[in-house]
Amino acid sequence: MTTWNDSDLRNIGAAEELDLESERGDGTLRDPVTMWVVRAGDRLYVRSVKGVDGPWFRATRSRQRGRVKAGGVRASVTLHVADxxxxxxxxxxxxxxxxxxxxxxxxxxxxxxxxSTLRLEPR
Incomplete structure (x- = not known):
């Protein structure tokens, strides 16, 4: 597991919202979806109000990778279903x-x- 550096963790965790672009099967990025993001310890998470049937959540399942933008940080991420x-x-x-x-x-x-809780990890 790759960890966030302190600055990115702090800035993304403090951001009111996060834009997530998930990767399609061919590696291209989907249009960004704006959502809430939270920090719990040294990890960052997002959730779908509509659960695993939510369109943006389903879109993340093809490659489990994407890009996020929040708090002045742009980062490529791996999307892990939280335990x-x-x-x-x-x-x-x-x-x-x-x-x-x-x-x-x-x-x-x-x-x-x-x-639908996803843990965001930098890659």
Whole structure:
């Protein structure tokens, strides 16, 4: 597993939103999708409100690679489905960072959304 450098981890983790361009099977990038991003420890995560059936999540499954842009950082990433034992920390990170959006944040804390938790690792 490759780890983030401190600056990129801090900047992406603090960004309000992240743009994700997932790779198609042929290696080209899809149009960016804007989403929330959270930091839990030394890892970065995103989730689909629509769970594993969400269009952007399904698009990530062909190559499990892409590019992100957030907090002034552009980076190529590998997209790993998070283990269920990571969910509690990711839930806490979403509550802490986006809790002011009370009616919205609950949508990323459902079992459906948890199943789509992706860990972003630099490559």
């Amino acid at each position: 269920p034992d990571e969910y509690a920390d990711v839930d806490a990170a979403y509550r802490e960072k986006y809790g002011r959006y009370t009616s919205i944040v609950e949508h990323v804390l459902t079992d459906r959304a948890r199943a």
